């Protein structure tokens with residue numbers, strides 16, 4: 091595997107020393123994107139939130155610090171990211187405000203109807219079967235609860251060359267905002283909000299699980 095591909099693949103499932111370095115780099119490198127994403131939802135101080143593909147755990151920490159009576163759970167299928175997330179959220183874990191678990195989006199280790207929000211930042215383009223995985227997430231959301239999807243590379247002519255390079259390196263596919271909305275609709279969600287920052291190629295979609303399923 092070439093060096094560039096090796097580094098890129100660390101975003102898919104960070105591991106070892108390079109993976110931990112990437113996890114920390116994403117904690118700071120994704121700060122502006124995730125905070126922009128968070129402006130699209132209103133998490134209450136008693137909300138129960140799930141971060142899927144939590145990586146280095148900074149989104150968990152930022153949300154947890156806004157809660158007084160809620161809880162944030164994080165899952166990731168990389169053991170090294172679980173260790174890093176636990177380190178980053180050490181105090182909040184001891185206080186019982188954060189819990190971080192090893193797990194895969196396709197087989198979420200949670201009860202039905204548990205979360206007020208689920209978030210996925212720069213992680214859902216890695217999921218093995220996006221529509222089916224979105225359906226799996228719906229199971230753990232409370233009726234009326236929302237899923238927030240955020241990433242920085244939706245399919246767009248202006249960024250085509252850069253995005254194709256990344257997609258080839260990572261062996262993934264980026265989609266247009268309409269295609270993401272179609273996947274969510276197919277998975278049974280109602281689209282609440284879609285926002286893009288075209289100059290940065292950022293996308294944010296908030297989708298709601300209906301009140302009666």
Ligand SMILES: C[S@@+](CC[C@H](N)C(=O)[O-])C[C@H]1O[C@@H](n2cnc3c(N)ncnc32)[C@H](O)[C@@H]1O
Nearest residue numbers: 103116143144145166167168194195211213216
């Ligand atoms: C590009 S990183 C983003 C991490 C973090 N959300 C952030 O914004 O910094 C993608 C993360 O998703 C995790 N991931 C990818 N596919 C996953 C899956 N099927 N189940 C759980 N985690 C997954 C990876 O291990 C990695 O930590």
